Amino acid sequence: MSVPRAFIFDVFGTMVDWRESVAREAARAFSAKAITTDPYAFADFWRGRYDPAMERIRSGGRGYVQLDDLHRENLDETLAHFKLEPFFNEQERDTLNTAWEKLDPWPDVVDGLxxxxxxxxxxxxxxxxxxxxxxxxxxxxxxWDCILGAEIAQNYKPEPVVYHACCNALRLQPNEVMMVAAHNNDLHAAQACGLQTAFIARPIERGPGQTIDLAPNGDWDRVIDRISDLAH
Structure with a gap:
């Protein structure tokens, strides 16, 4: 295996703790309105709308829409599910939607990068x-040295076009690039496109009851404990 010239990373769950962070922002919004809804249940449901929303685009049922807008649409569904629609006007919903811009990195991430x-x-x-x-x-x-991913491909992982678009943007061959993720399905897709792969477990990404992605399930080039392992 050659030493990669570039490393590209899944972000939600792999690099940042979306669940704890989104629940924190929801709890702040709820506290201001004396809402007693469980913020973790709220965060989990909101995140649960993520893949179905992208699948409509991946399957050709809808043109490309940025994730910011999908999150905002999914927020409306989430508020409706918890019967919280009357508590949040449009401006307050837009503010709550920025929770996805305030996700804390896992402890090993910044120094490792x-x-x-x-x-x-x-x-x-x-x-x-x-x-x-x-x-x-x-x-x-x-x-980051640059920002790659879905928007430059106008599609969503795990569609092959996303991985190829990242390599093309860097003017590198797929085997010169390593995909790093805490999600085995992401790595299976990247590997099928010819990229090198590295798995890192994030066993509490989905909360204390997480049952998937606790261990590697493929023949990955690297299995690491922390991001700095890649530098060594």
């Missing part, structure tokens, strides 16, 4: 938009 950045190109390969990834990087101190 800095160590790796000294040796190779690093970039997100996320379903998040360029705007979302940029604001999230500013919030969490993620030192």
């Amino acid at each position: 800095h160590a790796l950045k000294a040796k190779a190109i690093i970039a997100p390969c996320s379903n998040g938009s360029i705007a979302l990834m940029t604001r999230l990087a500013k919030y969490g101190g993620l030192p």
Whole structure:
């Protein structure tokens, strides 16, 4: 295996703790209105609308829509599910939707990226938009060299076009690029496109009852415990 010239990363769950962070922002919004809804249940339901919303686009049932807008649509569904629609006007919903720009990195991420950045190109390969990834990087101190992912491909992972678009943007062959993710399905898709792969477990991404992605289930090039392992 050759040393990768670039490392591209899944972000939600792999690099940042979306569940704890979104629940925190929801709890703040609920507290201001004396709402007693469980913020973790709210975060889980909101995130649960994520893949079905993207699948309509992947399957050709809808043209490409940035994830910011899908999150906003999914927020309306989530508020309706918890019967919270009367509590939030449009401006308050837009504000709550920015919760996805305020996701805390896992403890190993920032230092690990800095160590790796000294040796190779690093970039997100996320379903998040360029705007979302940029604001999230500013919030969490993620030192990307550039922003790649769904928006440059006008489609969503795990469609092959997303991985190929990232490699093409860097003018690198797929075997010169390593995809890093905490989700085995992401790595299966990247591997099928010819990319190198690295798995890192995030066993509490989905909360204490998580049952999937606790261990690698493919023949990945690397299985790491922390992002800095890639720099070594």
